[in-house]
Each structure stands twice: as C-alpha cells, then as structure tokens.
Amino acid sequence: xxxxxxxxxxHPFDTLYDGIVKQAQRYGDKTRYIYxxxxxxxxxxxxxxxxxxxxxxxxxxxxxxxxxFVAISGETHPDYVAxxxxxxxxxxxxxxLDKDISxxxxxxxxxxxxxxxxxxxxxxxxxIAEVYAQLTNVKKFVRIGVxxxxxxxxxxxxFDDLLALGKEAYEAGDRTAENYQxxxxxxxxxxxxxxxxGTSKGVMLNQRNLVSATLDSCSIMGCTDKDMYVxxxxxxxxxxxxxxxxxxPNTGASTAINDSIKNTLRNxxxxxxxxxxxxxxxxxxxxxxxxxxIEKKGKTATIKRLMPIVSKLPRAVRRxxxxxxxxxxxxxxxxxxxxxxxxRPELMADFDCFGIKICEGYGITECAPLVSAxxxxxxxxxxxxxxxxxxxxxxxxxDDAEKTGEIVVSGPAVMMGYYKNSxxxxxxxxxxxxxxTGDIGYIDDxxxxxxxxxxxxxILLSNGKNVFPEELEEHLGVSDLIKExxxxxxxxxxxxxxxxxxxxxxxxxxxxxxxxxxxxxAIRDVVDSVNKTLPTFKHIGAVEIRKEEFEKNxxxxxxxxxxx
Amino acid sequence: MFETIxxxxxxxxxxxxxxxxxxxxxxTDLGISSxxxxxxxxxxxxxxxxxxxxxxxxxxxxxGDIANYIDxxxx
Numbered sequence: 143x144x145x146x147x148x149x150x151x152x153h154p155f156d157t158l159y160d161g162i163v164k165q166a167q168r169y170g171d172k173t174r175y176i177y178x179x180x181x182x183x184x185x186x187x188x189x190x191x192x193x194x195x196x197x198x199x200x201x202x203x204x205x206x207x208x209x210x211f212v213a214i215s216g217e218t219h220p221d222y223v224a225x226x227x228x229x230x231x232x233x234x235x236x237x238x239l240d241k242d243i244s245x246x247x248x249x250x251x252x253x254x255x256x257x258x259x260x261x262x263x264x265x266x267x268x269x270i271a272e273v274y275a276q277l278t279n280v281k282k283f284v285r286i287g288v289x290x291x292x293x294x295x296x297x298x299x300x301f302d303d304l305l306a307l308g309k310e311a312y313e314a315g316d317r318t319a320e321n322y323q324x325x326x327x328x329x330x331x332x333x334x335x336x337x338x339x340g341t342s343k344g345v346m347l348n349q350r351n352l353v354s355a356t357l358d359s360c361s362i363m364g365c366t367d368k369d370m371y372v373x374x375x376x377x378x379x380x381x382x383x384x385x386x387x388x389x390x391p392n393t394g395a396s397t398a399i400n401d402s403i404k405n406t407l408r409n410x411x412x413x414x415x416x417x418x419x420x421x422x423x424x425x426x427x428x429x430x431x432x433x434x435x436i437e438k439k440g441k442t443a444t445i446k447r448l449m450p451i452v453s454k455l456p457r458a459v460r461r462x463x464x465x466x467x468x469x470x471x472x473x474x475x476x477x478x479x480x481x482x483x484x485x486r487p488e489l490m491a492d493f494d495c496f497g498i499k500i501c502e503g504y505g506i507t508e509c510a511p512l513v514s515a516x517x518x519x520x521x522x523x524x525x526x527x528x529x530x531x532x533x534x535x536x537x538x539x540x541d542d543a544e545k546t547g548e549i550v551v552s553g554p555a556v557m558m559g560y561y562k563n564s565x566x567x568x569x570x571x572x573x574x575x576x577x578x579t580g581d582i583g584y585i586d587d588x589x590x591x592x593x594x595x596x597x598x599x600x601i602l603l604s605n606g607k608n609v610f611p612e613e614l615e616e617h618l619g620v621s622d623l624i625k626e627x628x629x630x631x632x633x634x635x636x637x638x639x640x641x642x643x644x645x646x647x648x649x650x651x652x653x654x655x656x657x658x659x660x661x662x663x664a665i666r667d668v669v670d671s672v673n674k675t676l677p678t679f680k681h682i683g684a685v686e687i688r689k690e691e692f693e694k695n696x697x698x699x700x701x702x703x704x705x706x
Numbered sequence: 707m708f709e710t711i712x713x714x715x716x717x718x719x720x721x722x723x724x725x726x727x728x729x730x731x732x733x734t735d736l737g738i739s740s741x742x743x744x745x746x747x748x749x750x751x752x753x754x755x756x757x758x759x760x761x762x763x764x765x766x767x768x769x770g771d772i773a774n775y776i777d778x779x780x781x
Binding site for chain 1: 718719720731733734737739740741742743744745747748751758760761763764765767
C-alpha cells in the first residue's frame with residue numbers, strides 16, 4: 143500500500159466560534175498567549191479568549207457594528223486575534239490589513255470594503271492619525287494596547303472601553319456570538335494580496351474555507367497541548383493566521399508572541415519553543431547563526447567531518463550530539479513548519495542532521511492557505527509535499543506530452559472569489575471550477591507535488607512575501623529620469639535568495655554627456671528614495687541599467703517573458 | 707563609531723572587512739537580510755545605548771545610515 147499524508151488526531155469543530163468554545167472547555171486556564179506590553183510580560187488564557195470574543199461581539203452589537211466590515215491592523219496581539227474572531231462570530235467581515243502598507247493603500251482598502259470600524263494596535267498610531275479624517279465611513283476606531291494617545295475625535299475608543307461595554311452587555315444577557323446562526327458559505331474575511339489598491343485583489347474567504355484549512359493544518363502538524371510556539375510572522379497573512387493562530391490553539395499549544403523582530407533569536411532561547419511556523423528567511427538566518435557560532439568556536443571542519451556519520455544515527459542521539467546547537471533555540475525545538483517560498487534542500491539536510499525536522503508546505507491565500515505539505519514521516523527535498531486531506535490537486539497540461547502544467551486546486555478551502563472583481567474571479571477558475579494557482583509543476587508517482595515555475599509576474603521572496611512588480615514599476619515610473627522600467631526577482635549566485643532588481647532604461651536625453659557611472663548613481667538615488675517609502679520586504683536591492691529599450695508587442699506592452 | 711559597527715559586522719556576520727565601507731549597501735553589497743539587519747540593530751542598541759525602532763530599521767540602507775541614525779538619536 144502506498145504511504146499517504148500524515149493524519150494526526152484532530153479535535154473537530156464546526157464553526158470558528160464553536161472552536162473557541164470547545165478550546166475553552168478543553169484548556170480553560172491554560173496559557174494561550176504570552177506577550178509583552180510596555181516591557182511587562184502578560185498571560186492570556188484559553189478562557190480569556192472566549193470571554194474576549196463574547197464581549198467584543200456584544201460590544202459590536204451594542205454599537206450596531208455587528209455584521210459589518212471591520213478592518214484590523216497591527217502587530218500580533220491577543221486582542222487582535224480576539225477581534226478578528228469576534229467580528230466573524232457576529233456575522234461581520236474581518237479585513238486584516240498589513241501594518242506596513244502605505245497610508246494611501248490603507249485608505250484605499252478601507253474604502254473598497256466600506257469598513258465601518260477599524261481596530262488597530264500601537265504600530266498603526268501614526269498612520270491612523272494621518273488618515274482617519276479621510277475614512278468618513280468608519281464609525282469607530284478602536285485602539286488596542288496601553289498608553290493610547292487618541293486623536294481628538296468622538297469616533298475613537300480604547301479597546302479596554304470597547305471590552306467593558308461588551309462585558310456589561312454580556313452580563314446583562316446579550317449573547318450575540320452564541321446566538322449568531324452561522325452560514326458557513328457567507329463571506330467572513332477579505333484578505334488583500336500585495337500590490338497597489340489598483341492591482342491588489344481582495345481574497346474572499348468564508349468560514350468553510352478557514353475551518354477546513356485549520357483542521358488540515360492540525361492534521362499535518364500533530365501539535366499537542368505540551369507544545370510551545372513562538373509567533374514571528376505577520377499576522378495578516380493567512381499562513382500565520384490559519385496555521386499558527388487558529389490551528390495551534392485547537393491542539394492546546396501555547397504561543398509566545400515575539401515582541402520585536404530584533405528579539406527573535408533571544409525569544410527563541412527564552413521561550414524554548416518545541417515547534418515554529420516560519421518562512422525560509424528565518425530558517426536561513428537560524429542556519430547562518432548556527433554556522434557562525436560553530437566557526438567562532440573553531441569547530442567548522444570537525445562538525446562538517448562528523449555530519450555524514452552522525453546523520454545515520456537515530457534522531458535522539460543526534461539531538462544529544464548537537465545539544466549546543468539546539469540549545470541556541472531553547473533546547474526543545476522539535477520541528478519547523480516552513481512555507482511561503484521554497485527552502486534550500488541543504489538547509490533541510492543540515493537541520494535534519496542536528497535533529498530538528500523541517501516540514502515544507504505549500505499554500506496560497508486563495509486557499510486559506512494550505513494546499514499541501516510534506517508528511518513528517520516521509521519528506522522529499524524540493525517537493526511541496528502531498529495534498530492535505532480536504533484538498534484536491536490536479537495538473538492541467540497544455541498537452542499530454544508535457545511533463546508539467548498549471549497546478550489547479552479544488553476543495554472546501556478554496557476562496558469564494560475576489561472582492562468586487564468578477565473579471566479576476568472568472569480568470570482565476572477553470573471551466574470546471576478548479577482554482578488556478580498560477581504555479582507550474584508536476585505530481586510524481588508517490589503523489590508528491592513539485593513546483594517548477596510560475597505563470598504570474600509575482601516576485602516570491604524567501605520571507606514568503608509576494609511582491610507585485612507592477613507596484614514598484616509604478617513608483618519608479620514617476621521619475622522623469624526613467625523612461626522604462628521592469629522589476630524582477632533575480633536569484634543571487636549560489637543561493638536561492640531572491641533580490642528584487644529594477645531593470646531601468648533611463649531617459650538618455652536627460653543624461654547627455656554623462657558617464658555610465660553618473661547615470662547609475664542618479665538612477666540608484668531615485669530607487670533609494672522610492673525604497674524609503676516602501677516596507678523593507680519590497681526594497682529594490684539591485685539596479686541594472688539598460689542601453690536599449692525593452693522589446694514590446696504590437697500593443698506596445700513590454701514582453702516580460704523575454705527578459706532575462 | 708563606524709569602526710565599532712564594522713567590527714560587529716565582521717564578528718557577527720563574518721563579512722570581509724574590506725567590503726565594509728560607509729557607503730556599502732547592507733543588502734546587496736554585504737548580503738544582510740532584513741532579519742540580520744534586525745540583529746545588527748539589536749547589537750548596535752546594546753553597544754551605543756540608542757534604541758533603533760522596528761519601524762526605522764527599514765530606512766537603514768547603508769552602513770553610514772546606521773552610524774548617522776545613532777548619531778542623530780544619541781542624547
């Protein structure tokens with residue numbers, strides 16, 4: 143019999159609220175989150191989550207905001223997660239927005255969704271102060287966290303005040319969340335993919351999508367209530383939200399929230415995680431730190447000599463041999479779930495040898511996001527793994543002779559469509575209703591999926607983020623020094639790291655008599671000034687100056703596929 | 707100050723000393739990822755007693771930018 147996808151025991155639940163109730167019954171006063179606020183470490187239990195969701199839902203009902211679109215933005219915080227779930231639990235639509243998007247994008251996405259409430263954390267204070275006057279449709283701005291300095295506008299309340307209002311209503315008998323009749327097929331979240339408001343698409347998810355993706359995450363990860371996890375990825379991503387914030391609590395695991403990107407490695411050492419959900423950038427960084435430490439101790443040659451021999455020993459023995467390495471991450475790290483972008487196989491082999499398993503998976507926001515994962519007991523390097531239990535994967539080939547084709551997906555986690563964009567929705571599905579991922583690949587005889595390329599222009603970075611080249615080109619195109627520009631992702635030599643590269647055809651009329659170096663410097667300055675307006679992950683790292691215009695088709699569009 | 711930052715880059719990230727100049731770009735010239743940069747910011751904070759805010763890390767593009775930031779924010 144052929145081996146299949148791992149299926150660990152999963153605690154079932156019907157709706158997201160049902161999940162929260164059952165988790166509170168199972169785990170009660172157990173820690174769901176450890177987080178730091180104003181340098182004070184705090185605990186948030188499973189019972190707290192149920193109370194918060196009930197109170198927020200009742201508060202939204204009191205304010206006639208139940209059933210409405212609510213934007214949520216900021217750093218990971220228990221109140222963020224509670225708000226997200228509460229909005230959905232009273233029939234509303236959560237719109238999680240990247241905290242790093244520009245003020246214009248923030249306004250644009252809120253306007254597209256006609257949000258009536260914005261819930262935000264301190265990371266958004268500056269942006270909200272800049273844009274709140276433009277958001278005339280918003281009836282309440284709710285600020286999570288301590289020390290709020292709210293703008294002078296009646297629409298602003300603190301999260302604590304909202305919670306107190308909800309608690310009062312709940313204690314007076316309001317049962318908004320409990321009594322809400324869930325329609326699993328109804329829209330409950332809109333998630334904007336990267337890009338400008340013009341190019342971005344709002345992925346529409348319902349509870350059926352989120353529940354099935356959560357149950358699939360639980361079944362492949364096999365987490366338990368003994369597990370400890372450190373949350374480091376941005377929470378507005380479905381990968382972090384579903385696989386970490388929804389799935390792990392269903393197993394009773396505890397989560398320490400990384401309080402700053404600067405403290406990541408120290409928080410691993412402090413909170414001693416048993417499992418991590420990461421993107422390749424983090425695994426690469428951990429790998430680099432391991433070898434830098436080995437180098438500092440002058441043991442590089444010895445370890446490299448030992449590894450081929452040690453890798454044949456049982457895992458428990460390997461973990462004892464490399465206990466100092468595992469110790470740098472707290473000493474208990476058992477496995478890492480890695481997704482968002484492909485991971486170099488060398489890294490997986492090294493971590494395997496040290497006794498830390500890496501399970502690579504594949505997902506897409508439009509599938510809430512999980513499509514496939516490598517089973518823990520049978521992993522293939524380079525592979526995106528096997529489909530998860532609720533999903534079906536097919537390869538649509540142009541003709542049967544081809545080995546590869548577009549990866550198309552069906553199943554209960556596939557989105558409803560793109561918000562207010564029926565044209566894009568239509569393009570996203572095949573005639574028989576399967577979702578087109580835009581990725582090219584094949585499935586081997588053991589049912590493992592391999593991705594070999596992409597149909598879309600998106601630049602996929604090692605931090606799992608997608609960058610839409612059109613957005614960068616739009617920013618750069620504003621400069622009168624640039625005549626044509628194309629942004630691409632170029633792999634660094636000898637590594638899988640992708641550097642966003644701007645290929646620029648300057649307006650040479652502006653550079654008469656200038657040397658190549660002078661032209662490069664001027665264009666580089668333009669790029670740097672654009673970088674300063676963008677979140678770090680979108681920074682254009684390299685610039686290449688072209689002597690000739692880009693090749694264009696008859697409608698004068700640049701033929702991107704010809705660019706190398 | 708530049709020398710101290712340079713030493714951190716050599717010690718922590720094993721970067722060749724000759725490549726580290728004030729105008730060297732952290733990402734493309736020195737191969738520093740956003741997470742490395744956060745770690746570098748942490749080391750600089752400990753060394754110089756100046757807090758580098760998470761949201762400001764993205765604005766540091768060159769070694770010189772770090773030195774200037776620390777200079778500007780020193781009390």
